[in-house]
Amino acid sequence: MTAIEQIYAIVKSLPQNQAREILTFAEFIRAKYLNANQSTDTVDSLTSWQELVYSLAGAWADDFPTLEEIRTESGEDILRESF
Numbered sequence: 001m002t003a004i005e006q007i008y009a010i011v012k013s014l015p016q017n018q019a020r021e022i023l024t025f026a027e028f029i030r031a032k033y034l035n036a037n038q039s040t041d042t043v044d045s046l047t048s049w050q051e052l053v054y055s056l057a058g059a060w061a062d063d064f065p066t067l068e069e070i071r072t073e074s075g076e077d078i079l080r081e082s083f
Contacts, residue, residue: 024054 001009011019031051 027051028055 007022011022014022028051031048
């Protein structure tokens with residue numbers, strides 16, 4: 001069984017959302033090696049905007065404070081929208 005056949009067998013058994021993750025990863029790997037063969041100085045030409053967004057999606061989720069945390073730090077103890 002080839003690597004392609006093994007990957008296909010695994011992906012067939014996954015739920016749709018997990019299969020999409022595999023697809024996104026495969027597209028990233030393909031772009032990585034296609035772009036490695038090109039000589040260029042700009043980031044925009046190395047990675048498409050869509051690939052960059054997908055690769056960073058959720059990466060900083062834990063670093064950003066919530067609205068409630070921001071309001072707590074500024075001394076606001078209740079949500080203004082609740083009035």
